[in-house]
Amino acid sequence: MHPAYSVIVFTTASGMGYGLLALLGMVGAAHGPASNWWFAATCLAVAFALIGVGLLSSTAHLGHPERAWRALSQWRSSWLSREGVAAIVTFAPGLAFGWAWLDPDADPYLLGFLGLATLALSAVTVACTGMIYQSLATIRHWHHPLVTPIYLAFALATGSALLMAIAEIFGRGQVVLSTITAASLVLVLVLKRLWWRAVDRDPGRFTMGDATGLGTLGVVRQWEVPHTAGNFVMNEMGYRIARKHAEKLRRLVAAGLVLALALSLVAFTGIEALAIPAAVVAAATSYAAAFLERWLFFAEARHVVGLYYGAPRA
Amino acid sequence: MTSLPDTSKSGQIKLGLVIDLDTCVGCQACAVSCKEWNTQGYSAPLTDEDPYEANPLGVWLNRIHGYEVADETGNGRAVHFPRSCLHCEQPACVSVCPTGASYKRAEDGIVLVDPDTCIGCKLCSWACPYGAREYDHDDGVMKKCTLCVDRIYNENLEPEDRQPACVRACPTGARHFGDLGDPDSAVSRLVAAREGFDLLPAMGMKPVNKYLPPRPRRDASTAGAEPLRLTELAGKGDAMERLFGWLDKVLS
Numbered sequence: 352m353h354p355a356y357s358v359i360v361f362t363t364a365s366g367m368g369y370g371l372l373a374l375l376g377m378v379g380a381a382h383g384p385a386s387n388w389w390f391a392a393t394c395l396a397v398a399f400a401l402i403g404v405g406l407l408s409s410t411a412h413l414g415h416p417e418r419a420w421r422a423l424s425q426w427r428s429s430w431l432s433r434e435g436v437a438a439i440v441t442f443a444p445g446l447a448f449g450w451a452w453l454d455p456d457a458d459p460y461l462l463g464f465l466g467l468a469t470l471a472l473s474a475v476t477v478a479c480t481g482m483i484y485q486s487l488a489t490i491r492h493w494h495h496p497l498v499t500p501i502y503l504a505f506a507l508a509t510g511s512a513l514l515m516a517i518a519e520i521f522g523r524g525q526v527v528l529s530t531i532t533a534a535s536l537v538l539v540l541v542l543k544r545l546w547w548r549a550v551d552r553d554p555g556r557f558t559m560g561d562a563t564g565l566g567t568l569g570v571v572r573q574w575e576v577p578h579t580a581g582n583f584v585m586n587e588m589g590y591r592i593a594r595k596h597a598e599k600l601r602r603l604v605a606a607g608l609v610l611a612l613a614l615s616l617v618a619f620t621g622i623e624a625l626a627i628p629a630a631v632v633a634a635a636t637s638y639a640a641a642f643l644e645r646w647l648f649f650a651e652a653r654h655v656v657g658l659y660y661g662a663p664r665a
Numbered sequence: 666m667t668s669l670p671d672t673s674k675s676g677q678i679k680l681g682l683v684i685d686l687d688t689c690v691g692c693q694a695c696a697v698s699c700k701e702w703n704t705q706g707y708s709a710p711l712t713d714e715d716p717y718e719a720n721p722l723g724v725w726l727n728r729i730h731g732y733e734v735a736d737e738t739g740n741g742r743a744v745h746f747p748r749s750c751l752h753c754e755q756p757a758c759v760s761v762c763p764t765g766a767s768y769k770r771a772e773d774g775i776v777l778v779d780p781d782t783c784i785g786c787k788l789c790s791w792a793c794p795y796g797a798r799e800y801d802h803d804d805g806v807m808k809k810c811t812l813c814v815d816r817i818y819n820e821n822l823e824p825e826d827r828q829p830a831c832v833r834a835c836p837t838g839a840r841h842f843g844d845l846g847d848p849d850s851a852v853s854r855l856v857a858a859r860e861g862f863d864l865l866p867a868m869g870m871k872p873v874n875k876y877l878p879p880r881p882r883r884d885a886s887t888a889g890a891e892p893l894r895l896t897e898l899a900g901k902g903d904a905m906e907r908l909f910g911w912l913d914k915v916l917s
Contacts, residue, residue, distance in 0.1 A: 352791070414785020414805025421782055422763035428668055431788055432763035488757065488868060489794045557865065559732070564862045564876055565686075565744055568734045574743065575691070575731025580721045582728070584796040587787065655865070656796035659730060659748060 352490065353590040354649035357411035362480055363509070363641045365405025365438070366502065370510020372398040372445055373473035374531070379452040380466030383459045390521040394514065395449040406438055430486050434479035441476050444468035477506045484648075491555060491665070492652040497546045504542050505644070508535035509637045512611060515618055516634035519627045529619035529630075536612040536637065540605065543644065547601060555653070555664035562658035562665075573661040588654035592647075600647050607640030670771035672754050672846075679774040679846035680812055681752050681873035682832065683855055687880045689839040691729055691745030698834030699727040699749075699810075706815045708780070712803035724799045726750070726810045727831055734879075744879055747840070749831070750797035750810035751864065751872030752776050758789035758798060767807070774846070774873060775812045783807055794868045817842075845873050 375394055385391030410416040423439070425432040448465035451457040481499030488494050511532040518524050559573065560566020592600075614633035618626045655665045672679065703726055704711040713723035730746040752769075756776050759767045766783035769776045778789075778798075783806035790798040790807060798809045813829035816822060826833060832840045843852035852875075855861070861875035902910075 412786070414800070414802075415783070418764070418782065418784045421765070421784060422786070425763050425765050428760040429763045429788075431761065431786065435763065483788070486761070487792055489792060556867070561867075562865055563730075563732055563744075563746055564864055564878070565732060565734045565746075568879065569736040569741075570734070572733045572735070573730070574733045577696075577728035577730050577748070578725070582722065582725070583799040583802075584790070586722075587790060587800070588796065654791070655794045655868070659796055 352649045352652040352654060353587050354646045355412045357408045359642060359645045359649070361405045361409035362502070363405075363505070363638065363645050364401045364408065366477055366480070366506035366641065367509040367513060367638060368398050368401030368403075368405060369441070369473040369477050370506035370508070371513050372402065372441075372510070373470040373507070374510055374514050375452070376445075376448055376466035376469035376473070378466075379448060380463040380470070383462060384455045384457045385452050387521060387523065388453060390517070390523055391453055393521070394517055395452070397513065397517065398510075399445070399449075402438070430479055430482040434476065434483060437472065437476040437479045441469070441472040444472060473506075474503065477503050489655045490652050491553060491655075492550050492648075495546065495549060497542055497549070501539070501542050501546060504535060504539045505641045508532065508539045508608075508611075509634070509641050511535055512615065512630075512634040512637040515615060516627075516630040519618060519630040524618060524626050524630065526619060529615050532615040532633065532637075533612055533619065536608050536615065540608050540612075543604070543608075550651070557655060557658060557665055559658045559661075559663060562655070576660065584656060585660060588656050589660055590650060591653075592650040597647065597651050600643060604640050604644045604647065607636050607643065611637040611640065669755065669759060669769055670774075672769075672774055677774070677846045678772065678844050679752075679754070679873045680817070680843070681774070681845045681852075681875070682749075682812075682829065683841040683843070683845075683852045683861060683875045683877060684747055685839040685841070685859075685877040686744050686746060687839075687877060688837045689729075689745040689747060689835075690837055691731055691743075692836060693729055694834045694836055695747060695831035695840060696725060696727045696729055698830040700725055702813060702816065702830035703808075703811065706813070707777075707811045708808045710801075710804065711808060712801045714802060722802075724801050724808045726797075726799065726808065728796075742879065747831075748795065748797070749874075750776060750812075751795055751870070751874040752810075752812060754871035754873060756870060757792035757794075761788050761792040763788070775814055776809070777811055777814065778807050778809055780804070780806045794865050794870065795872075812842075845875065 375398060410419045413419060422432055422435045426436045444465050448469045451462045451465055478499050481502030484493040485498040515528040515532050518528055558566060560571040563571055565571045611633045614629040617629035653665050658665050700711055711724040713721060715721050727747060727749040730748055732744045732746055733741045734744055735741045752774055756769055759769050759776060764782050764784055766779045767789050785805045787800055790800060798807050801808050817827050819827060828842045832842045841852050841855060844850045845853055847853060856875045859877040861877045863872050
C-alpha cells in the first residue's frame with residue numbers, strides 16, 4: 352500500500368496526543384486539580400495541538416477537504432466515520448476536563464468523572480483509527496487482530512514518553528511516569544514482534560488462479576498487462592518495498608523503541624543532570640519509531656488486487 | 666446511507682454483466698467504448714494525466730488483462746480477462762464510505778459514487794478486492810463503472826442502445842447485460858448453462874457480475890497434443906515438407 356505522509360502524520364501525531372490526553376485524564380482523576388498550573392497548561396496545550404495537527408493532516412490527502420464534515424454521517428457502517436465522530440466527541444470531556452483540572456477549586460468528583468471520560472474516549476478514538484485498517488479484509492497484513500492493539504499501545508507509549516519529558520522539564524519527574532513509559536514500550540515491542548511473525552508466516556490465502564477463477568483449469572500466469580503505463584490501482588495498492596529494506600527498517604523501529612526504553616530507565620533513576628535530556632530524547636525517539644513503523648505498516652501491506660497484476664499470492 | 670439495501674428478497678432486480686472468457690478476444694473495444702461514453706456521462710470527466718508524455722496516467726473503468734493458463738501437460742492457453750466493477754450484493758466499498766457518497770441502489774443494485782458528496786478519501790478503493798475503483802486526481806473524487814446508468818434507462822436512445830457501452834461495443838458477443846436476480850432471464854440461463862462463476866467468492870462480497878469459463882478443448886488436435894516438430898517431417902510427407910524437414914535438420 353502506498354504510504355501517504357498525511358495519513359502517517361495523522362495517525363502518529365493524534366495517537367501521541369490522545370495518549371497524552373488520556374494519561375492527563377488519569378492523573379487528574381487520581382490526584383485532583385493540578386498542583387502546578389503552568390505544567391498542566393503546557394501538557395494540555397501540547398496534547399490538543401498534537402490532536403489538532405493530526406486531524407488537520409488527515410484532511411490533507413482528501414480530494415475535497417472542504418467536504419470533510421460529510422465524513423461524520425455514516426458512523427453506523429464506516430470505521431472512518433466513527434473515528435471522526437469519536438475524535439470530535441472527545442473534545443467535549445477533554446476540554447471540560449482541562450478547564451476543571453486547571454481550576455484549584457474544582458469539584459474532585461466532577462474532575463474525576465471528566466478525567467476518566469477523557470481517558471475512555473481517547474482510547475475509543477485511537478481504537479477506531481486502528482479499526483479503519485483492521486476492518487479491511489482485502490489487506491491481510493491489516494486484517495489482523497493485533498492491529499488495533501498496536502495502535503493503542505503506540506498511542507500510550509508515545510503519549511507517556513511525552514508526558515515524562517514535559518514532567519522532567521518542569522522538574523516534576525516521577526518514577527510512575529518512567530515506569531508507564533517503559534512498560535508501554537515493552538508492550539509495543541512485544542505486540543509488533545508478534546505481528547511481524549504472524550504476517551511473515553502467512554503466505555496469503557489466495558493465488559492468481561483464485562482471483563481469476565481460472566485456477567481450476569491449470570497454472571495461471573500473467574502474460575499481458577491491461578495498459579502500457581501505470582494506473583491508480585497499481586500506484587495506490589501495488590506499492591511494494593523490497594524485503595531486505597523492510598527488514599532493515601523493522602530493525603530500526605525496534606532499535607528506536609529499545610533506545611527510548613533505555614532512556615526512560617535513565618529518567619527513572621532520577622539523576623537530575625541526565626533526566627531531562629534522557630526523557631526528551633526518549634519522547635523524540637519513540638515518536639520517530641512510531642512514524643517509521645506507520646510508514647512500514649503501509650509499505651509492507653499487500654492488497655489482494657495485486658493478484659490481477661501478477662502477484663503470485665496475496 | 667451507506668447501509669446496504671436488502672437484496673435478498675425474491676424479485677429483487679440485480680443488474681449486472683456476464684463476461685464470456687471463452688469468446689473474449691482482448692480487442693479492448695469495450696474499454697475504449699467505456700472510456701468514450703463515461704468521459705462525457707455520469708462519471709465525467711475520466712481524466713487523463715499527461716496523456717502524451719512518458720508516463721501517462723488516466724481513469725479507466727474497465728481494464729482488459731491477459732492470462733495464460735497451463736494445464737498439466739504444459740499446454741497453455743491465452744485467456745483475455747476484462748475486469749470492472751462487479752456491482753456486488755455486499756460491497757465493502759459502500760459500507761466503508763464515511764460520507765454516504767458511495768451507495769448501492771435499492772431498485773436495481775447498481776453501485777454508484779455521488780461525485781457531489783465524495784470527499785476523495787480513497788478508502789473504498791482499499792476495500793474493493795477487484796481494483797474496480799479508480800481515483801481521479803484532477804476531479805478529486807472516486808470513479809467507477811456505473812453500468813451505464815445513463816444509457817440503460819435513457820429513452821432518448823434507440824432501444825438497442827439502452828445497454829452498457831461495453832456490451833454494445835463487443836464484437837464477439839462476449840459481454841452480456843441483464844437482470845441476474847431473475848432466474849429466467851437470458852443472462853441467468855446463460856450463467857446456469859455455462860457454469861458461470863464469481864470472482865474471489867471467499868471475500869464475501871457476493872458479486873453480481875458473473876464470468877463464464879473458457880470451454881474445454883474439443884479433441885486431441887487441440888487438447889494436449891504434442892507440438893509438431895519440423896524434424897519429424899524429414900522423410901515424410903510431400904516433397905516440400907521433406908525439403909523443410911531436411912533444411913531444419915541441417916540448420917538446427
